[in-house]
Amino acid sequence: MNLDEYCGLDGVALGELIKNKEILPTELAQLAKTAAKNVEDHLNASVEIFETPISRPSQSSGPLAGVPMFLKDILATIDGVKQECGSRLLKDTVSGTTSHFSRRILDAGLQVIGRSSCPEFGLTLTTESTAEGITRNPWNLNKIAGGSSGGSAALVAAGVVPVAHTNDGGGSTRVPASACGNLGLKTSRGLVSLGPRLNDVLAPLVSEGCNSRTVRDTAAFLDVVSGPESGDAVITAKPEREFLSQHNISPKTLRIAVCGQSLLGNIPLEGFIHNELERVAQVLTDLGHEVELHTPTFFSDGQHVVNAFKTLWLSLAGASIGSAAINSGRTPSVETLEPVTLKMYEAGLKVSAIEKDLALSISNGLANEVAEFFNAYDLLLTPTFISETPDVKSNITLTSDLSLDDWFYNATSHVPHPALANLTGIPAISIPCALAPDGMPLGMQFFAPLGHDLLLLQIAHQIEQAIPWIGRRPSIYASSLN
Numbered sequence: 371m372n373l374d375e376y377c378g379l380d381g382v383a384l385g386e387l388i389k390n391k392e393i394l395p396t397e398l399a400q401l402a403k404t405a406a407k408n409v410e411d412h413l414n415a416s417v418e419i420f421e422t423p424i425s426r427p428s429q430s431s432g433p434l435a436g437v438p439m440f441l442k443d444i445l446a447t448i449d450g451v452k453q454e455c456g457s458r459l460l461k462d463t464v465s466g467t468t469s470h471f472s473r474r475i476l477d478a479g480l481q482v483i484g485r486s487s488c489p490e491f492g493l494t495l496t497t498e499s500t501a502e503g504i505t506r507n508p509w510n511l512n513k514i515a516g517g518s519s520g521g522s523a524a525l526v527a528a529g530v531v532p533v534a535h536t537n538d539g540g541g542s543t544r545v546p547a548s549a550c551g552n553l554g555l556k557t558s559r560g561l562v563s564l565g566p567r568l569n570d571v572l573a574p575l576v577s578e579g580c581n582s583r584t585v586r587d588t589a590a591f592l593d594v595v596s597g598p599e600s601g602d603a604v605i606t607a608k609p610e611r612e613f614l615s616q617h618n619i620s621p622k623t624l625r626i627a628v629c630g631q632s633l634l635g636n637i638p639l640e641g642f643i644h645n646e647l648e649r650v651a652q653v654l655t656d657l658g659h660e661v662e663l664h665t666p667t668f669f670s671d672g673q674h675v676v677n678a679f680k681t682l683w684l685s686l687a688g689a690s691i692g693s694a695a696i697n698s699g700r701t702p703s704v705e706t707l708e709p710v711t712l713k714m715y716e717a718g719l720k721v722s723a724i725e726k727d728l729a730l731s732i733s734n735g736l737a738n739e740v741a742e743f744f745n746a747y748d749l750l751l752t753p754t755f756i757s758e759t760p761d762v763k764s765n766i767t768l769t770s771d772l773s774l775d776d777w778f779y780n781a782t783s784h785v786p787h788p789a790l791a792n793l794t795g796i797p798a799i800s801i802p803c804a805l806a807p808d809g810m811p812l813g814m815q816f817f818a819p820l821g822h823d824l825l826l827l828q829i830a831h832q833i834e835q836a837i838p839w840i841g842r843r844p845s846i847y848a849s850s851l852n
Contacts, residue, residue, distance in 0.1 A: 373408075374849035376401040377529030380584040380840075381437045381591075382614075384532060388436035395436035395481060399423045402438035402483050405530040405848035412846045415497075415505050415515065415524040417443050417454070419484040424448060426476045433590045433614060435479030439580075440486040440534040442522050446471040446578055447567070448482070456499040457490045459691070459706040460698050470563040470599040471578045475535075478594040486534055487521030490711045490768050491690055495545050495781055496760065497521055498767045500708055506762060507549055508844035509810055513759045514766075516546025519581065523550040526581045529848040533582045533591055539575045540683060541754075541788025544800035548754035548813025551802040551842060552581040553588050553830060556788075558821050559795030560604030561596050570604035574733075575682060575792040583840060585831045589617035592823065604795075606821050617827040624748040624829070626654055627664040632756050633672035633786040639756045643812065646804035647753055650814050653803075653836050654751075666750065668739045668790075675736060676782055679789045681721060681729035687711075688718020708768035710777050717774055737794040744819040749829065752787045754800040754813035760784060791817060799826040803837045811842075 371393055376384075387393045406419050423438065441448070444455045447465035454460045468476075475482065487505045489497050497505035497520025505520045507513040508528040515524040522534035523546030536543040538556040547554025557577045560570050564578065578595065582588045592613045598605045609616060628651045630644055639647070655661045668675065691711070695702050702715050743750070765772055766781045782789075791798035797820070800813035818825050834840075843850075 371397065371401065373401055373404060373852065377405060377847065377849040379532070381532035381582065381587040382433045384437050385433045385435055389431060395425070398436060399438050399481050399483055402531050406484060406525065408848045408851040409508070409528045409530060409846055412511065413506050413508055413524045413528060414503050415487055415521040416440065417485040417487050417502055417521070418452065420482070423481040423483045424451065424476070425479070425481040430477065430479040432478050432594065434594060436481065437532065438481045438483045439531050440484050440522055440525055441472065441482050442488055442519055442535045442537060443485045444488050444492050444518070445537045445576070446535060448472045452485070454501065455491050455694065456488045456501055457707065458501050459700050459702065460694055461501065463698050467566065469567065470565045471595055474595050483531070486525055488518045490708050491687065492518035492537070492539065492542055493687060493711055493714060494518065494766055494768055495541065495785055496762065496766050498762060500769065504762050507759070508846035509551065511846070512761055513810065514549060514762055516549035518542040519546045523547060523552055523581045526550070526552050526583060527844055528846055533580050533587050536581050537576060537578050538792065539686070540679065540792050541785050543579045543581065544754050544788050544798060544813065544815060545785050547581050547800040547802065548811065549759050551811030551839065551844070552583060553585060553802060554581050554800045554813070555579055555588050555592070555823065555826060556791050556798045557592070557596070558606040558797045558823055560602065560606040561608070561823060563599040563602050565599050565601050569602055573686065574795070575686060585617055585827055585834050586614060589613040589827050609824050613824055613827060616824055618831050619828060620832060621825060621828045624659045625746070626659050626661045626749045626751055627666065627747040628661055628751045629665050629669065630663065631665045631669060633669050633675065633790070634783060635672060637756065637783050637786070639753060640758060642807055643753045643756060646812055647814065650803055651751070653833065657832055657836060666743050668736055668743070672786065674732065675790070675793065676786065678729040678732035679793055680778055681725055682733070684714055684718040685721045685726050687714040688721065691715040692719070710768040710770055710774065713774040733793040740794045740796060741819065748825070750817040752815050754788065754815040755785055757784045758806055759810050787815060796820050797823045797826055799830055801830050801833055802839045803833050
């Protein structure tokens with residue numbers, strides 16, 4: 371197999387070749403490493419490429435056994451492997467545990483060939499950091515790759531690996547998927563374990579997941595990582611059958627609400643995004659679904675929702691950075707943290723128990739409003755970005771000199787919708803079915819009721835057939851850089 375053949379196949383197709391003994395896992399790992407090295411000088415998307423892939427002898431005959439992937443440099447851990455979270459505070463820190471998520475990946479026979487980049491502690495929507503530099507978008511090197519899973523997203527888009535680990539605390543799987551032209555699913559709260567270090571009581575905003583180029587790869591990956599683990603505080607039941615075997619079953623006629631209004635009402639959607647939203651809505655109508663322009667009532671006080679998310683985000687940042695400082699033996703300061711990160715840490719320490727409880731109460735109330743909305747509709751559709759993909763080195767980096775309030779507003783103004791899923795626990799998916807006038811990818815985001823992750827995969831598969839994206843290649847592509 372040559373590099374172009376490798377880059378053109380998704381994970382399920384590669385797994386089938388391994389299963390049929392047409393190629394060895396070691397050969398695939400070498401192709402992936404070559405691909406990663408080809409793009410690294412352009413994208414700066416990998417923190418580390420392992421000399422020997424991390425895998426374990428597996429009897430698994432699952433669809434992704436032997437397939438190479440990257441692990442994002444935050445949250446999911448492997449014992450004995452560095453995890454630095456894009457920060458000088460954690461430089462050279464080695465994990466002492468293997469997370470349930472990582473154990474499931476290794477048990478399924480996947481090969482982890484390296485660590486992908488992220489912004490400092492995953493705290494912004496662009497993957498730029500003092501510690502690791504700028505991760506660039508393979509479609510346009512002057513554009514962000516998204517964050518906080520920008521490294522994984524860029525590597526998938528550039529054909530380096532078919533699937534890569536991401537996580538999502540406010541859009542960090544879906545935002546880079548939109549920027550890089552991938553599929554990105556934020557799963558229902560409790561469907562994928564965060565243990566043993568975290569659970570959904572300690573980190574209610576966060577979910578583990580992946581970016582991929584095909585719906586079936588995301589479905590197969592979800593089969594691997596989903597399901598309860600000992601110590602989990604929240605459990606979302608899996609379907610009785612596998613996601614992969616059901617993802618290509620066409621759903622019944624769905625009632626889909628299309629929202630062309632921003633959650634931040636004073637910041638409208640850019641014109642071309644509104645046009646693409648209407649185009650995708652017409653495709654859904656042509657597929658036989660009942661599509662209706664509708665703005666949910668919970669958008670009427672969007673700033674209230676964003677403020678609640680901000681409180682929980684700052685609290686999570688304060689706790690995460692404080693814990694990291696204890697583990698690393700270093701002190702949070704201007705020498706170890708970027709300016710906005712330090713401001714978040716200091717603000718997070720000041721969030722009172724009452725303020726956090728009030729924010730959780732708002733999120734609980736919002737979850738009830740969302741549940742009532744889904745009594746009338748099956749899905750909600752919004753754009754992932756409401757603006758064009760930002761340039762690198764902008765004021766959404768953590769090195770910005772903006773005040774924390776101004777920085778947060780500026781960052782949220784690009785992607786106000788994704789955090790709705792994190793606050794309420796519902797699943798959401800960004801599908802690369804739209805385009806900006808300059809040819810940049812643009813994701814359209816579907817939300818579904820809690821536990822209806824399969825429905826998101828099924829609508830994504832329908833759109834994948836109606837508006838194929840798999841043949842599109844960015845200018846920086848691994849097999850074209852030999």
